[in-house]
Amino acid sequence: MIGAAIGSLVMMGGVSVVSRRLRLSGDTAIGLLFVGMLALGVMITSRSRTFVGDLSRILFGEILGVSIGDIALQLGALAIVTVIAFLARRPFLLLCVDEGLTNTSGFSSRLFHNLLLMIVAITVIASFQTVGTLLVLGMLVAPAATGALFARRISTMILIASVVGAISTYIGLLISYHFDLAAGASIVLSAVLVFAICASFSEMRKAVRENDANEHEHAHEHQHSHPGSHFR
Amino acid sequence: MSAKTQISLATDKLAVGYSRHPVVEDVNLRLNAGELLVLIGANGSGKSTILKTMAGLIQPISGDIEMLGASVGSMPKRVAYLPQHPISTHTLPLRVRDVVAMGRFAHLGLFKNPSTIDKKIVETSMRSTGIDAQADNPIRDLSGGQQQRTHLAQALARQAEVLLLDEPTAGLDINGRKLVADLIAEERSRGVTVVLATHELKDADTADTVMLLAQRVVSIGPPEVALRDEYLRECFGFTQPH
Numbered sequence: 001m002i003g004a005a006i007g008s009l010v011m012m013g014g015v016s017v018v019s020r021r022l023r024l025s026g027d028t029a030i031g032l033l034f035v036g037m038l039a040l041g042v043m044i045t046s047r048s049r050t051f052v053g054d055l056s057r058i059l060f061g062e063i064l065g066v067s068i069g070d071i072a073l074q075l076g077a078l079a080i081v082t083v084i085a086f087l088a089r090r091p092f093l094l095l096c097v098d099e100g101l102t103n104t105s106g107f108s109s110r111l112f113h114n115l116l117l118m119i120v121a122i123t124v125i126a127s128f129q130t131v132g133t134l135l136v137l138g139m140l141v142a143p144a145a146t147g148a149l150f151a152r153r154i155s156t157m158i159l160i161a162s163v164v165g166a167i168s169t170y171i172g173l174l175i176s177y178h179f180d181l182a183a184g185a186s187i188v189l190s191a192v193l194v195f196a197i198c199a200s201f202s203e204m205r206k207a208v209r210e211n212d213a214n215e216h217e218h219a220h221e222h223q224h225s226h227p228g229s230h231f232r
Numbered sequence: 233m234s235a236k237t238q239i240s241l242a243t244d245k246l247a248v249g250y251s252r253h254p255v256v257e258d259v260n261l262r263l264n265a266g267e268l269l270v271l272i273g274a275n276g277s278g279k280s281t282i283l284k285t286m287a288g289l290i291q292p293i294s295g296d297i298e299m300l301g302a303s304v305g306s307m308p309k310r311v312a313y314l315p316q317h318p319i320s321t322h323t324l325p326l327r328v329r330d331v332v333a334m335g336r337f338a339h340l341g342l343f344k345n346p347s348t349i350d351k352k353i354v355e356t357s358m359r360s361t362g363i364d365a366q367a368d369n370p371i372r373d374l375s376g377g378q379q380q381r382t383h384l385a386q387a388l389a390r391q392a393e394v395l396l397l398d399e400p401t402a403g404l405d406i407n408g409r410k411l412v413a414d415l416i417a418e419e420r421s422r423g424v425t426v427v428l429a430t431h432e433l434k435d436a437d438t439a440d441t442v443m444l445l446a447q448r449v450v451s452i453g454p455p456e457v458a459l460r461d462e463y464l465r466e467c468f469g470f471t472q473p474h
Contacts (some may be wrong), residue, residue, distance in 0.1 A: 015409055090337045096324055097334065100289050100315050105338040106308030151325045 008121035011037055015109075015117055038133060049196035061132030062182035063173070070129050080120045088112055093154070131184040139165065143189035149195075149202045168194055237267045239301070240394055240425035248278065248285040254293050255281045256448055263427075263441065265393070266420050268366065268461070270436040271429040272459075273445030274468060279429035280316055282445075286427060287313040297299040300393060308338040312390035314383055316429075328374070328382050329367045332358050335389025356390040358382075360415060371415050376403040384412065388419075395419060395426045400433070425469035435461065 013032050017031035045054045085092070091107035095116065104107040121142070127136045147160035171194075172187030241263040249255040256278035257274075263269055270354050273280040284290045285297065288305015297304055299311060314336070335357065335390060336350045358364040366374060371382055380403045395416075403408045410455040417438065428435060436442045442458035443451040444467050451463040 014284050040376070049373055087342060090334075090340065090342060092336055093326075093330075096326070097331065098315050100287065100313065101334070104307070104311065104313040105334070106309055106341070107337075148323055148325055152327060152368070153325060153330070157325050170399060 007037055007041070008125055011118065012114060012117040012121055016114060039163070041133070058128075059134040059154055060130045060182055061128065063130045063131050063187070064127060067196040074126045076124050076131075081122055084115060084119050088115055092116060128197040131187055135184050139168075139191055140187035140207070142188070142195045143168065146191075146195045146198050149198050163166065237261070240265050240267070240299065242296075242298045244296040246297050248281045248291040249293050250281070250290065251349050252293060253474070256445060259449060260296070261441070261443075261452075263425055265314040265425055266423045267425055267440040268416065268438060269427045269441045270439040270455075271443050271445060272431070272433065272436060272467075273425065273450075274431070276447070277445040277467075278447055280398055280447055282443075283313070283396050283402045283429050287311065287396050289313075292395075303372060309390070310318065311394045311396065312387040312392035313396040314387040314398055314400055315400070325366055325466075326371050328358065328371055328385075329354065331382050331433070332363075332385045332389050335386040338390060353391060354389050357385040359420075361390060362411060371396055375402075377408055379407060380404055381408065382409075384415070388415070388416055393424060395424055397426065399416050399431070400428070401430065401432065433464075440460070 014033045015029045018032065022070045041058060042055060046056060048054050091102055091105075091109075091112040093106060094105055094110060095112060099113075102112065116203040123140065124133070125134050127139060131139055131224040133174040137143035143161040144157070145166040146164045151157035151160055168188050168191035172190040173179060173183060175190065239262060241261060243259050243261045244302055246259040246261075247254045247257040248259065249409055259282065260342045261269065262316070271280075271282060281386060285292055285298065286304055288303075288311075292430075300307055304311075304354065311473050312327060333346070333350075335353050336346060340350070345409070355364070361384050363378060363381040366378060371379055374382065384400055387397065387400075397416075401412050404412065413435070416428065422458070428439075430436075436455045436459060439455055441452065442455050443452045444458050444463050446467045451458040
């Protein structure tokens with residue numbers, strides 16, 4: 001856990017330096033450093049005698065071995081992340097629109113960017129026991145992306161993401177139990193499948209709406225171009 | 233609101249740029265409350281760099297700059313800045329109303345709840361830029377021009393004493409351009425000082441001061457002086473039709 005915290009701090013600093021100094025996007029910086037830190041972790045683990053078992057646990061987690069202490073730790077992390085996200089909701093929102101706007105609104109973009117990275121790091125550290133480092137990204141992105149498909153407000157998106165995360169975990173555990181598959185991977189795959197199903201539904205709904213709008217427009221044009229046509 | 237005669241913005245031998253490399257040097261200005269300064273120049277001429285320095289986003293390389301009697305960047309409630317290309321995130325579901333309400337964050341800080349007055353200011357700002365009909369629609373579903381109107385409404389919602397606008401008419405149609413011109417006139421009548429960066433010579437018609445830029449100050453003064461043919465030719469390589 002201490003190692004994970006140190007690793008996260010190094011990652012946070014690295015993301016900050018890469019994105020600010022080298023003017024690369026935050027996503028590029030995170031992707032680059034995530035792969036680098038993961039490779040470092042694998043290199044360190046490869047010195048261990050139980051390399052394969054350790055590697056599997058680090059990459060894919062061990063949800064079935066989670067203790068009451070781990071759950072308490074996760075609840076603590078959830079509380080910290082929720083409080084920070086609520087208190088800093090305004091600068092976080094501004095950061096999403098424009099960094100300059102954050103600064104000219106009286107908030108330090110550097111401070112709140114680092115705070116944002118910190119709560120992501122807390123989430124990763126807390127989740128890594130459950131789904132592992134490799135799959136934690138999937139759980140960070142898939143439920144939130146599903147929420148973004150339907151929500152018109154950030155609060156609704158957070159609510160949908162939380163529900164999707166919980167449902168995916170339940171479905172994943174059921175699949176893992178009945179088909180004797182890896183639990184962490186089943187959870188993440190469920191979350192991604194829920195996203196895929198919702199995205200397809202969203203696209204179909206959009207297509208139907210566009211079709212309806214086009215038909216309505218054509219009917220309107222037809223009526224205007226042949227005003228007396230229905231008397232003929 | 234400040235008195236008409238109060239100096240809103242003053243610079244003295246100001247040099248602006250990035251990483252110690254000056255883009256424009258020797259900027260000397262003095263703007264009173266309610267005045268309009270128009271920065272005109274081609275791409276890369278230094279307009280945005282000057283505006284960012286005024287907003288306190290980049291440090292001046294040398295010289296002095298003072299806004300509303302204090303250092304730049306120290307009064308977020310009194311100065312509003314509209315960046316050239318505000319990034320409208322297409323991932324987050326932000327409604328137009330939410331984006332405009334961000335204009336009040338400088339007044340609300342981290343903890344204060346928006347009052348009825350704050351909400352009214354947001355509604356008024358959306359109405360004045362003509363985006364109120366889209367208030368509850370996600371900004372990601374809007375056209376570029378509508379997004380620009382949203383960001384302009386956000387800047388107005390700050391109810392600042394100085395407005396720094398970086399190409400606010402970008403992506404707007406002719407009606408949108410007229411609306412921006414009317415809004416600027418209205419803000420000035422309330423004593424708001426406006427600094428406008430633009431490519432459009434027409435935007436300088438009502439300016440008190442025009443600064444023509446080409447990685448240096450080509451000319452500065454009232455429009456009839458700063459936009460003389462010889463300066464325009466020097467700046468753009470052509471003159472405006474007479």
